[in-house]
Amino acid sequence: MRVTVEYFGPAREVAGVGSEVIERHSSPHTPCAERSVQSLICQIAKERGGRFAMLLLTDDKLSRSLVLAVNDRQVSADEETELHDGDVVTIIPPVSGGA
């Protein structure tokens, strides 16, 4: 399965790229929870560690204030949303720059 992950704002900074294509092997027998967008992003964050993990995770789970979207629709950070081949996942951490 190939999905595109797009990073915005501080997420782009810690990812070092604006977007990337990620390949994951899964079969119809893979449990749903392991094929979800939330588990994919969690997995990437844990693999990369450092500032990437610090920005995206809170207590080892996806931070609730991240806007996570699949094909331009927000999905909850704390529920499981099944991923499909070709999906575009967008990660938008909250920012408050003004003044």
Place this chain on the structure above:
Amino acid sequence: MDLTPEERATYEWQMWVLGLGEEGQAMLKAATVLVTRVGGIGSLAAYELAAAGLGRLVLAHAGNIKPSDLNRQLLMTHEALGTSRVECASRRLRELNPRLDVITHAENVNASNVENLVLAADLVVCCVPLFEERLLLNAECLRQGKPMIDCAMYELSGQITTILPGQTACLACRVPVPPASWKREFPVLGAVAGTMGCLGALEAIKLITGVGEPLGNRLLTIDMRDMRLRTVQVTKRVDCEVCGAK
């Protein structure tokens, strides 16, 4: 509210915008917008609203002008270094549009002034650097049923959405508590902050005049490093402590 001959002459080209016309122009003249603060985003938001012929602006921003403000706070001037930010902003706005009524508050939004600041306006353009201030404004706007345009930036990126009480997700749906990752000092390029301010003013003009489709339930995010844009459909949280069913 009728337009004067001077206003008709000033806004002639603007009134050609489809759906705006003299009626929309009169709506702008009758409207009051709170812009807080008037920094990199708020300066441009206020300036574009002044240019568009808004009737009244309420500005809230504490402190005096510092050298490090001048890369982005376009309503401030080198000459006015060390003097009040809102006073300088008010002067600059009225140089552009002497018909504009400007009410200044030399303080930032806090729990004790937020009610009166929001009461004085028809809608709010939120351009503050702290989530605590944003969340205060969000809750008060919901309480008073007033729209809030939430404009933010970081480095070469920006985010904007329009919160319509009772209709759309609110800021607390997305950011329930101030995130620990947000730091008070952040990288900022004036052109990026200014872009977000102009978009904020545009959303305000659309809400006031009824022209176009505002960003309700949509978060526009822009990466200006390579000009990528996404408009994400955001969802109201049923368990939101601010706008959800309690």
